Amino acid sequence: MGTIVRFEAQVVRFVQGVIRWRWPVVLASLVLAAGVGSGAKGLFFDTNYRAFFGGDNPQLNAFEALQDIYTKNDNILFVVAPEDGEVFTSRTLEAVEQLTAAAWRIPYALRVDAVTNFQHTTAEEDDLIVADLVEGAASRTPAELAAAREVALAEPFLRDRLISGDTRVTGINVTLQFSGESSAEVAEAAAGARALADQIRADYPEIAIHLTGVGMLNNAFMEISQSEMARLVPVMFLVMFLVMLVTLRSFTGTMVTMVVILLSVVVAMGLAGFFKVGLTPPSAQAPVIIMTLAIADSIHILVAMLKGMRRGLSKNEAIVESMRVNMLPVFLTSLSTVIGFLSMNFSAVPPFHHLGNTTAAGVVAAFLFSVTLLPALTSIIPMRARISDKAPSRFFERFADFVISRRTPLLYGSAAVVLAAVAFIPRNVLDDRFVEYFDNRVEFRVATDFTTDNLTGIYQVEYSIGSGEEGGISEPEYLRTVDAFAVWFRAQPGVTHVNTFTDVMKRVNRTMHGDDEAFYSLPESRELAAQYLLLYELSLPYGLDLNNQINVDKSATRFTVTLDDISSTEIRALATGGEEWLAREAQPEMASVGSGPMVMFSYISGINIRSMLIGSAVALAVISLLMIVALQSLRLGLISFIPNLGIVVDDSIHFLSKYLRARREDGLNPEEAVRHAFINVGQALVITTLILIAGFSILATSAFDMNASMGRLTAITLAIALAADLLLLPPLLMKFDRRTSRAISAPATGS
Secondary structure, three states: OHHHHHHHHHHHHHHHHHHHOHHHHHHHHHHHHHHHHHHHHHOEEOOOHHHHOOOOOHHHHHHHHHHHHOOOOOEEEEEEEEOOOOOOOHHHHHHHHHHHHHHOOOOOEEEEEOOOOOEEEEEEOOEEEEEEOOOOHHHOOHHHHHHHHHHHHHOOOOEOOOEOOOOOOEEEEEEEOOOOOOOOHHHHHHHHHHHHHHHHHHHOOOEEEEEEOHHHHHHHHHHHHHHHHHHHHHHHHHHHHHHHHHHHOOHHHHHHHHHHHHHHHHHHHHHHHHOOOEEOOOHHHHHHHHHHHHHHHHHHHHHHHHHHHHOOOOHHHHHHHHHHHHHHHHHHHHHHHHHHHHHHHHOOOHHHHHHHHHHHHHHHHHHHHHHOHHHHHHHHOOOOOOOOOOHHHHHHHHHHHHHHHOHHHHHHHHHHHHHHHHHOHHHOOOOOOHHHHEOOOOHHHHHHHHHHHHOOOOEEEEEEEEOOOOOHHHOHHHHHHHHHHHHHHHOOOOEEEEEOHHHHHHHHHHHOOOOOHHHOOOOOOHHHHHHHHHHHHHHOOOOOOOOOOEOOOOOEEEEEEEEOOOOHHHHHHHHHHHHHHHHHHOOHHHOOOOEOHHHHHHHHHHHHHHHHHHHHHHHHHHHHHHHHHHHOOHHHHHHHHOOOOOOOOHHHHHHHHHHHHHHHHOOOOHHHHHHHHHHHHHHHHHHHHHHHHHHHHHHOOOOEHHHHHHHHHHHHHHHHHHHHHHHOHHHHHHHHOOOOHHHHOOOOOOO
């Protein structure tokens, strides 16, 4: 008891000092916010999907190793769909030729592959001739175009990759080589691609063009981060302002709180900028979440202050009294929130580290401004309270009577609901589809869905298959094994295309035998295979060589499997199945790990959930200890966690602080103390929870599913937590806290 009395006496002196020096406090707060906020200029939008993976991610390391051997596969895919439903017309192929030629000028373009510039092989005696499949489409005859169509549909490299089986849609794939020196590179490439697409649409209005690929994926991450901040933050400000204005019925109190919130966001984002945090769809939501959380401290302080003014206290007296009774619970709720968000550092996804740390910084700033700037401003600005407005107190008094009179059925009924809900937990399935991270408002999602439905998939699994020796890719046994691997993969459900070097060798072998289909097979000797490879490479034009398929010393080849729109579980199964096939059927030196962006994303969900569970367990343990120490009661500390399973404790802290104050200072029994808590904190709990739910419900409208899911789940959790704190916590206290008021008066408890 003595400890809490001394603490509250220090709080009173502190607040009186804040009021006495209110103008310097306001000025210091503004200077601090401006100084720290200046760091926001260091923020940037991270345009690389690799930002979602830590440096020790095994799938990322495998993919980076593959790209170090071959050219990178960042790309932009133009999907061309003529309205007449036929690609092989002179008009459409003319557009494809024009687009292909211009695509080389897209910033960072390294290679352009299309049906028209496909390197078709023919032979003249002993010479191998390699030339574009279609050149000068506008002057080609229908017979020539029909012949080109037949070649394209028979070519494994093209069919279901750059030409659909019904020839209604074709693709132009632009491989990009970013230097990594500027975060603007992706945006520049995307802007160049969009400008080119617009030009082709203007010249050929009967042709639709869609843009997808890894480059557009990276750009979508940046654009969605920018648009979400521009769209959600203003809406959040408006919603919070209106809810506070209606519930507090105080314009000045609402404005003061909005200032606290704004400065908290400025400080948090400034700190993030000083640490050069890259903004991604998750981390870009920090301002919305900070705004949502920062309001709670101010609401509890203002509600208590207005109640004091309605009881006849002067404004400054009401400020001091409100701070006296709220300082400790506000500190504890802020600390528990900070601990919860810092636990996000256990996540396997770095953007969640940034989100957690930035939000934690914002919560700390909100606490500091709430106990300094808020009382200073409220002492300066004229503020009135409606003395006759007792409706909230009367409502919560009646609600308390309801809970007290029906505490037994509420206790067992709530317990039954909790147990029923827990029984459904095993029905949750850890599975997702990466493209569905973006909803149908996002251009990338629309284009990708069209591509998947009409041309090819965008999910890929890649292997680097080694031969164990220089020039070993010409070894017949190696070629036969790789070809068998392709046959196996093409038979797997969900696979739309397989790109393998062995198809090139079979095509060249057939060409060198007068295009006799009987010779569409692999060369029978290493010498012949090496000769064919040399002839083919010498015949290829600059930019369309085989560097993207074979390594420098010709000891390994790249093997790419394109997948349909399948789930992450199926992607992992196919990648692992390929690894197992190589281990079982191939020579040891041919062993390889399936990699690629979609493989990485297919693993990240499960890894992230496991790591976050560890973080949540650590946060739960720390917060549990915090509650027990703060309440100085093991019994009440444990009781406080039952309604919310230890995760959402803010409402419990505020309810318990008022409950224990009534038990300690006024000597009330549990029933009377519950009624006291409802009357004194019930309104603030409902207001803060409504604002939190509104904020996270706005986040649930995000076009990025990670954010939307977090918003939905958090809003639901907050609603359930409030119901538990109002309907389950009071019956628990009345049942298990039957000690006399004298027995509990000794420990120092929260306010």
